[in-house]
Amino acid sequence: MVKREDLLAPVLCAMAGVWVFxxxxxxxxxxxxxxxxxxPLTWFLxxxxxFHCRDTKFVPVSMVVFTVFCILWRVLxxxxxxxxxxxxxxxxxxxxxxxGQRFGVVRGILPVFFLAVIVxxxxxxxxxxxxxxxxxxxxxxxxxxxxxxxxxPGDSHHTPVFPLMISPGLPFGTAGIRVMGFLPVLACALLMxxxxxxxxxxxxxxxxxxxxxxxxxFTLLGPALTGWTAAAVICGYAVLPRGRxxxxxxxxxxxxxxxxxxxxxxxxxxxxxxxYLENTGKAKGRFLVPLGVAAFLFLAIAGDRLLLxxxxxxxxxxxxETVLLLVMNTIHNPRVMxxxxxxxxxxAESGLLPKAPWVxxxxxxxxxxxxxxxxxxxxxxVPGVLYTIVHLVWTGEAWHGLPAPSTRVFMxxxxxxxxxxxxxxxxxxxxxxxxxxxAVSALILVVPESRFNMASGSDNLMxxxxxxxxxxxxxxxxxxxxxxxxxxxxxxxxxASRDSMTGMKVLFLSGAxxxxxxxxxxRTEAENAEPPLVHGxxxxxxxxxxxLRSLWLFSKQRLLMLDHPDQHLFIQRGRRLFIRASGGxxxxxxxxxxxxxxxxxxxxxxxxxxQMGRHGIAPDRPENRAMREYSLDIRExxxxxxxxxxxxxxxxxxxxxx
Amino acid sequence: xxxxxxxxxxxxxxxxVSVWLVLVLFRGFSLEWTALPLAAAxxxxxxxxxxxxPGFVILLASVFSLSGPGAAAAAGIYTxxxxxxxxxxxxxxxxVIPWLSGHYSPEAATLVAALMIPVFLGxxxxxxxxxxxxxxxxxLFLGPPxxxxxxxxxxxxxxxxxxAWWTVxxxxxxxxxxxxxxxxxxxxxxxxxxxxxxxxxxxxxxxLIAGENTVELPEGTHTVSLELTGSxxxxxxxxxxxxxxxxxxxxxxxxxxx
Numbered sequence: 001m002v003k004r005e006d007l008l009a010p011v012l013c014a015m016a017g018v019w020v021f022x023x024x025x026x027x028x029x030x031x032x033x034x035x036x037x038x039x040p041l042t043w044f045l046x047x048x049x050x051f052h053c054r055d056t057k058f059v060p061v062s063m064v065v066f067t068v069f070c071i072l073w074r075v076l077x078x079x080x081x082x083x084x085x086x087x088x089x090x091x092x093x094x095x096x097x098x099x100g101q102r103f104g105v106v107r108g109i110l111p112v113f114f115l116a117v118i119v120x121x122x123x124x125x126x127x128x129x130x131x132x133x134x135x136x137x138x139x140x141x142x143x144x145x146x147x148x149x150x151x152x153p154g155d156s157h158h159t160p161v162f163p164l165m166i167s168p169g170l171p172f173g174t175a176g177i178r179v180m181g182f183l184p185v186l187a188c189a190l191l192m193x194x195x196x197x198x199x200x201x202x203x204x205x206x207x208x209x210x211x212x213x214x215x216x217x218f219t220l221l222g223p224a225l226t227g228w229t230a231a232a233v234i235c236g237y238a239v240l241p242r243g244r245x246x247x248x249x250x251x252x253x254x255x256x257x258x259x260x261x262x263x264x265x266x267x268x269x270x271x272x273x274x275x276y277l278e279n280t281g282k283a284k285g286r287f288l289v290p291l292g293v294a295a296f297l298f299l300a301i302a303g304d305r306l307l308l309x310x311x312x313x314x315x316x317x318x319x320x321e322t323v324l325l326l327v328m329n330t331i332h333n334p335r336v337m338x339x340x341x342x343x344x345x346x347x348a349e350s351g352l353l354p355k356a357p358w359v360x361x362x363x364x365x366x367x368x369x370x371x372x373x374x375x376x377x378x379x380x381x382v383p384g385v386l387y388t389i390v391h392l393v394w395t396g397e398a399w400h401g402l403p404a405p406s407t408r409v410f411m412x413x414x415x416x417x418x419x420x421x422x423x424x425x426x427x428x429x430x431x432x433x434x435x436x437x438x439a440v441s442a443l444i445l446v447v448p449e450s451r452f453n454m455a456s457g458s459d460n461l462m463x464x465x466x467x468x469x470x471x472x473x474x475x476x477x478x479x480x481x482x483x484x485x486x487x488x489x490x491x492x493x494x495x496a497s498r499d500s501m502t503g504m505k506v507l508f509l510s511g512a513x514x515x516x517x518x519x520x521x522x523r524t525e526a527e528n529a530e531p532p533l534v535h536g537x538x539x540x541x542x543x544x545x546x547x548l549r550s551l552w553l554f555s556k557q558r559l560l561m562l563d564h565p566d567q568h569l570f571i572q573r574g575r576r577l578f579i580r581a582s583g584g585x586x587x588x589x590x591x592x593x594x595x596x597x598x599x600x601x602x603x604x605x606x607x608x609x610x611q612m613g614r615h616g617i618a619p620d621r622p623e624n625r626a627m628r629e630y631s632l633d634i635r636e637x638x639x640x641x642x643x644x645x646x647x648x649x650x651x652x653x654x655x656x657x658x
Numbered sequence: 659x660x661x662x663x664x665x666x667x668x669x670x671x672x673x674x675v676s677v678w679l680v681l682v683l684f685r686g687f688s689l690e691w692t693a694l695p696l697a698a699a700x701x702x703x704x705x706x707x708x709x710x711x712p713g714f715v716i717l718l719a720s721v722f723s724l725s726g727p728g729a730a731a732a733a734g735i736y737t738x739x740x741x742x743x744x745x746x747x748x749x750x751x752x753x754v755i756p757w758l759s760g761h762y763s764p765e766a767a768t769l770v771a772a773l774m775i776p777v778f779l780g781x782x783x784x785x786x787x788x789x790x791x792x793x794x795x796x797x798l799f800l801g802p803p804x805x806x807x808x809x810x811x812x813x814x815x816x817x818x819x820x821x822a823w824w825t826v827x828x829x830x831x832x833x834x835x836x837x838x839x840x841x842x843x844x845x846x847x848x849x850x851x852x853x854x855x856x857x858x859x860x861x862x863x864x865x866l867i868a869g870e871n872t873v874e875l876p877e878g879t880h881t882v883s884l885e886l887t888g889s890x891x892x893x894x895x896x897x898x899x900x901x902x903x904x905x906x907x908x909x910x911x912x913x914x915x916x
Binding site: 530 | 822
């Protein structure tokens with residue numbers, strides 16, 4: 001018999017849906033036909049899923065915040081996005097609440113998945129996978145537009161495994177493909193649940209559902225890509241029994257993982273290595289076998305490369321190139337690798353911690369996991385860490401894969417982090433960090449375009465908050481910012497391990513202040529300059545796709561380009577102007593009637609490439625010219641432009657002193 | 659109040675003042691930002707409630723967005739509602755006033771004036787009921803607060819030899835005007851494609867003003883071509899105010915040739 005209390009959550013959720021629908025229209029917020037309908041529907045679905053749930057305190061909280069933002073949406077800079085995010089946060093909170101009940105994992109995830117399918121644009125490799133699936137199955141309907149830098153139309157480094165997995169959804173269009181992409185998400189959550197339950201870890205259902213939401217930009221809110229399948233495989237491996245059967249299945253899973261995407265080879269190797277070590281007990285010399293296998297593989301690849309010119313073994317883009325790449329990244333480029341590793345954690349656009357601060361709690365919990373569940377620790381940590389190392393060495397500075405949502409590259413680490421978080425879920429700091437992460441997820445869901453950063457040096461989501469202070473940027477390296485955020489991260493882990501709420505809040509405050517205070521007062525990155533400071537000037541390169549700049553030899557920032565006398569920079573008030581600019585022969589700048597020659601020489605090939613046999617001067621392209629700094633006296637206001645017939649001038653940054 | 663909590667109040671008030679001073683140092687003085695130390699002092703009066711520290715941290719963290727005065731105002735309103743002491747509630751109201759100075763509108767001024775009443779009510783329940791009733795009454799009579807009139811910022815223009823194009827933020831009730839500065843100081847022709855929608859009638863929803871031309875824009879897609887001189891800016895202004903069940907929006911594409 002249905003009790004009255006069982007209906008409380010469904011009724012409240014339905015009322016929330018009605019209120020969201022009405023308030024959106026009463027407030028006159030934009031997109032009433034899109035988000036203004038989908039959010040109420042999500043609440044109704046959430047209500048259907050929340051039957052029997054008696055913990056409903058987040059619904060009124062969410063609705064109060066939503067209402068406040070609705071009233072103030074025309075005044076506040078975040079506008080209606082904040083209202084929508086407050087509503088989504090309520091749905092996520094209810095999903096977490098219902099997770100502990102029967103079929104709770106599915107019931108908790110489903111409403112947000114519904115919203116994601118509807119509101120997220122179908123882009124990136126999703127289209128490419130759909131195209132490949134169409135080629136295989138004959139159900140065509142998607143064509144990937146070749147991006148600049150792609151090998152050639154139709155050429156792809158993708159294997160057919162994932163396209164085949166999503167192919168049953170092809171006849172049903174985008175939603176069908178997303179549903180097929182959802183199945184690995186669900187499999188990952190259920191396998192994680194099984195793993196957590198088997199080891200009697202606390203709140204397994206909560207963790208399984210939260211994990212799905214906590215990789216902002218690449219939760220199930222993300223596109224149907226291979227990351228969730230990899231995470232599901234690693235979770236599946238972690239629940240396998242020991243013994244020959246387990247070893248055999250591990251090998252099969254490893255092969256599947258590599259077939260899914262070559263990038264996961266490190267994770268596959270880690271799985272096999274751990275399974276081997278688990279099954280060999282304390283046998284003498286057991287470490288020699290994996291080392292021997294690794295040596296054999298290395299010799300096979302190197303021998304094929306040296307003796308046969310790489311004919312037998314074909315790695316991505318060809319064996320010679322891959323071997324050269326590995327040599328370059330490991331032997332010649334350790335400093336860049338080190339910086340890339342720091343960027344992986346802290347970069348504002350693509351790093352893990354700015355978008356998923358819950359990882360701080362997870363890192364703090366790793367020793368706990370190691371002490372209490374050593375088997376699980378090794379089964380998750382070794383594949384995860386090996387994957388990360390291989391990915392970093394393999395892809396080098398292009399590890400982030402922008403503009404696709406960058407957190408996708410961290411997916412094989414999700415099981416490790418989520419399971420270790422489970423060990424410290426009772427800590428207040430963990431709850432705080434989870435709350436912040438889920439809020440970021442909610443914001444990203446309602447502003448889906450914020451996931452697609454263009455390696456511009458500033459993160460789309462932080463731009464919404466107008467936060468442009470001291471942040472780590474792989475494009476604009478700053479030792480001070482890197483040192484600060486490294487210290488911040490380490491202190492965060494320490495505070496989380498001590499469960500010090502006050503310390504964590506003070507830390508958050510210091511981070512907020514670091515983001516608030518401008519690193520260089522008055523300095524403007526020229527490509528970010530807005531009217532009335534800039535008029536008519538173009539950006540170089542015009543296409544923002546970071547793939548176009550990935551092979552640039554020096555700085556990879558876009559530049560502001562002045563190449564026409566009607567384009568100008570207008571300095572409204574100030575006494576002195578500093579600019580950092582470059583240009584080819586004939587590049588001049590005119591300011592207040594004075595002419596400045598900004599011709600700068602081409603730079604020599606970087607040392608790292610010189611060590612590998614490339615010598616001489618870099619090709620004659622704007623990005624390869626030396627940047628020079630100029631200090632100019634100006635009157636109260638001034639126009640800065642190129643003269644008629646002058647060569648283009650490329651500006652990196654400008655600074656006005658009043 | 660024990661001595662330790664008094665010290666806590668003082669410490670957090672000083673922290674707020676320090677952050678404010680740093681802001682003044684880096685960003686220059688602004689009347690709006692005086693909300694921050696006031697709000698810090700107001701929130702500090704909540705010592706002992708579970709929301710004291712998070713409220714304080716959120717307040718200070720808001721300085722990383724330029725919406726800090728808004729957050730300070732929100733903290734002030736919150737303090738008016740929950741602070742047990744008159745001093746804290748008065749400080750709460752005071753921290754809303756600097757925000758009002760930068761975001762003045764009759765609606766906002768009325769809301770702040772209405773906030774003065776619950777300050778002097780001792781019981782939390784009575785304050786909550788009176789505040790909610792006043793809030794609803796003001797909203798019903800005046801409508802929600804609208805965008806603040808600010809210095810007009812032209813849209814970002816890109817130009818090459820002989821032609822130019824703009825990236826124009828969509829016009830909504832929160833951003834009711836777009837300005838396109840002339841691309842060159844010479845006669846030019848401009849073509850604007852405007853998708854207007856979100857209203858429930860066929861009356862004009864926006865005006866396009868350029869030189870001596872004025873065009874009324876009802877709902878629908880409009881393509882307007884104009885010949886302008888080098889000193890003519892183009893203004894597209896929403897003429898609809900807030901009205902329930904209307905969501906006016908205009909998407910603009912513009913290209914010019916000369």
